[in-house]
Amino acid sequence: MNKQPGVRGMGADRKLIVLAGAGLVGIVVSWIVSGGERFWANWILWFLFLLTIGLGSLFIVALEHVVGARWSIPLRRVPERLSSLVLIVAPIALLALLSLDSLYSWTSPEALANPIIAGKRPWLNVPFFIARVIACLLLWGLAWWILVRGSIKQDKTRDARFNLRARRFAPLFMIIFGITITIVAFDWISSMEPEWYSDIFGVYIFAGTFLAGLAATTLALLYLQSRGRLKDITRDHMYNLGGFLFAFTVFWSYIGFAQYMLMWYANIPEEVFWYQERIEGAWGPILLGLAVFHFLVPFFLLIPRDAKRDPRFLFWTAAIMLFSHWLDLYWMIFPVLDLGPLFGLPEISFSILFVSAALLWIRFSMTRGADMPAGDPLLSEGLEFRL
């Protein structure tokens, strides 16, 4: 094999392993120092962060097959590789089930005294919850197997039948995705406050998920390009990615604001308390930061045509958006602890551990298959894409 520039320097891997080890020690210490509840809140936060990136990437891949897009074929391998995150989150999700006792108040027998929670019993009970988690993981694994592994195999076989199979499966995946992402939203996030209920919450999480997948794809693509790989991807391809980022940052804000405004207007105690907890005190500035960095900044940065075509500019905008997505999850999950916004040893060690582990996994996944779906018969058409 001829050595491409920037292919897997072992040095970087070793550094990441050391960092992950340090993070691991950090989270063990933080369990001892600050207790289980905060530990599990961090765990869920990072589980969902990685899951949404992986699932968002898988959605991008499936979307291409559903609509028969050609322009994105040359860069499809990037979200394909990123989507392997849905595999590695499986053990994280299973371990996260241990948090049910401490973070999810509906699991306690006393919760049944509350008629609202009692009414949700058919959905919110531990056996069914676990069944849903496992079903979701299996479905994502299946989708990954069909869409991504099939595509990687096509590199060698050059068998065009894969395209037909993917095209037939992708619409089905859209349905699976719609249902499972709603389950993720309702089960893992919204059931932390089991009295609360919002119809649109699944859509809100979907918006964040798609955006996370797009931002991660953009970051990975531009990083690989800076390393001399994927040279054939032009600024026109980037422009399209930038356009997607722009569109879906607006979509996220639209949904987020719609949810907020309806609850604010109706002002019903059972609904509005969720926002009250997340606006009062130091959470207010964080919500404001979300409005600024999840919407205003990317929105205005991405308006000019040239901004969407400039790799450096796009890289930093995507980085801001990925960070804002993390902040969004943090803002939804951490108020459950009732301790105000925290960022101390546990949060830092979790960040170090999960970021370095995820980077290791992504670096490993970046070695799988060719950098572009070389076996896809439509690849050359995608390469010719011009605005």
Add this chain to the structure above:
Amino acid sequence: MSDRKIFSVVGIFDSAQHLMNAIPDIRKRVNAPLEAYTPYPVEGLDKLLGHRKSPVGGMVLVMGIIGALSALGFELWTSGRDYPQVTAGKPLFSWEAFVPIMFEVTVLFAAFTAGLGMLLLLNRLPMFRHPMLRSSSLPLVTRDRFALAVEARGAEIDVEKITRLLQEFGAKSVEVVEEPAPAGVASPKFFLRTLTAIGIVCILAGFITYWTMKLFPIVKPMVHMLDQPRLNPQSPSRYFSDGSGMRMPVSGTVARGSVPYTIRNQELAGDLVNPLYRTETVLRQGRQAYMNNCSVCHGVLGDGKTSLTKAYGAKPANLVSQSIAGLPDGKLYHVIVAGKNAMASYSAELGEDERWATVHYLRVLQRAANARDEDIPK
């Protein structure tokens, strides 16, 4: 050659490549705007022709921001100042409620700017017949040829020189296209002017309607909201079995925030203590409540002299008299809650705080009626 103005000189090329090759050379030698006509979009042509970046994007951004701000301003003014109306107990200036309309108006302004700006400003529409449409070159372009036009745009151009150049750089044939004969009355300008006039009339009509309704409130152009089928207070209803449109509270319940008042007798109410301090806000609130509810009968000064008195029959008490000034706060409060003889209870109109604030205000009126010299501000 006729004496009509020249619109452009058009060279016909055999292929996109020929066309693209010729453009840089011709641009170097001729100082006039160039335009190309091709049977399909040709990559990179814009750049070669030296067309400037379209200003539509900038226009849309600016107009979008103007749209957002004008919607915000309009909402602040209509629902906060001009016709302040509390909706669902929210503050008058609630930005949350304004956002959807700001969003819509932003999109409206931006979309209209993009559409109309492109058509009217950049494409110079309405134009009934583009000069090229009558040329013999365009039919060729719609088949398989490529045309390059050197445009005059009102200026003089050297037709001979340009013809020579076009031929020199590969044009197979050259045609001189003339401006069309000036149109009659129904010219594009006429249409634009009519449209502008209609727009101005609409805006004027809006302002005139607004001011008429404001200055002569008797004119009611829209009464749909008044005419709707609904239950007015004290109106009968066939829907409820007792035939009454007004409902009693469910027995055994108390409205949110209200404390039941159990004192039956004015004499027993004397011990109640006014829980409010006499701050400026409280007195202001008291005056508002008094003006809205009591002044029709008791008069703005509280002396009981109003034009209503005669028609009303009963004589409202003089609230600034010595005897009433001598009553403790609690007894005055009791009258507001329970009413007295011909005076009805005001417990439905006034909340707990408002009643006590009104009592404070009655003291103000009493003091004012018996003002001493030192009360007069210097």
